Amino acid sequence: MDLQWYYSLTWVEYFFISVFGLALGLYLYRMWHLAQKLKSPKRFIFIKLPLRIIYFILLIIALIGPSFGFGKKFVQAVGKDIYILIDLSKSMTAADISPTRLEKVKYEIKNIIQSLETDRIGLIVFAHDAFLQCPLTYDRNALAIFLQNINPGLMPSGSTDFNPALQMAMTRHEISQNRLTDFKAKLVILVSDGEHFGSDTTPLIQQYKRKGLRLFTIGVGTPQGSRIPASGGFQLDKNGSIAISRLNYQKMEELATQTGGQYFEISPEKNQISQLIKTIQQVKGQRLDVRTMDVSSNKYEYFLWIALALIAIDIIFIVKVLKVA
Numbered sequence: 001m002d003l004q005w006y007y008s009l010t011w012v013e014y015f016f017i018s019v020f021g022l023a024l025g026l027y028l029y030r031m032w033h034l035a036q037k038l039k040s041p042k043r044f045i046f047i048k049l050p051l052r053i054i055y056f057i058l059l060i061i062a063l064i065g066p067s068f069g070f071g072k073k074f075v076q077a078v079g080k081d082i083y084i085l086i087d088l089s090k091s092m093t094a095a096d097i098s099p100t101r102l103e104k105v106k107y108e109i110k111n112i113i114q115s116l117e118t119d120r121i122g123l124i125v126f127a128h129d130a131f132l133q134c135p136l137t138y139d140r141n142a143l144a145i146f147l148q149n150i151n152p153g154l155m156p157s158g159s160t161d162f163n164p165a166l167q168m169a170m171t172r173h174e175i176s177q178n179r180l181t182d183f184k185a186k187l188v189i190l191v192s193d194g195e196h197f198g199s200d201t202t203p204l205i206q207q208y209k210r211k212g213l214r215l216f217t218i219g220v221g222t223p224q225g226s227r228i229p230a231s232g233g234f235q236l237d238k239n240g241s242i243a244i245s246r247l248n249y250q251k252m253e254e255l256a257t258q259t260g261g262q263y264f265e266i267s268p269e270k271n272q273i274s275q276l277i278k279t280i281q282q283v284k285g286q287r288l289d290v291r292t293m294d295v296s297s298n299k300y301e302y303f304l305w306i307a308l309a310l311i312a313i314d315i316i317f318i319v320k321v322l323k324v325a
Contacts, residue, residue: 128158161198
């Protein structure tokens, strides 16, 4: 069992120690001088000197706080597990939101990550397929790096499909499932312009409902839409005309409401990220982790009470001497 200190001596304490030492020296000199004049035994000078030195030292020890009596303390980490699914299809490069849909999304997700500081967050990117960009973590710096490196070039070409990303998020939550948590503290946030060209999402959403896994969606874009940048100009549709990507908020709203979640939107007219953050913060977290920490307690009071007792003895002894004299 090692002894530790809660407080370190500073120049203030050293100053008072020096003053005490100087006062003690002057006291000894004065008493020695008086003893010579009165021709008294000099040994009486030292009767109370050890007592005063002891209680002064005890007061210094109490001040800096001796810590011992080590033990174990269990600390619970309470929060939520959240996977954020980010659409990296080419339509997310449309500029109906400045500078682009994707860049605006990256900025807002950074705000979400910083605001939900007690929660574990993971990132999944998708287009036609889905990939785990970052597993659940408390490390905000790591999340910021992974988020910054997100771009459409990470994904192979193909039509946007929500199913692989939704399936991966549910599977990852199941992997992290243990006796300490359940799906009430596990959330999924889907960020997209809502253009889904994959198979029917209903079977997967039904699984979300059965498990109690809530899906929150963020629609990005405008109903009027915008052209999709491509090499040499803009992307064309199957008829050879310039393709226009539009926000399909109906699809995003449907997915959210079916699982007990909510739909939020990012557009030039409104930004509902702050409402999303408040809503998620209101979701009750659960115990995600239990950590063991070595702890000790400050035992200053023992030294302080002994010092006060010695001071009282010093005072009482003086009074009795005066009475006898």
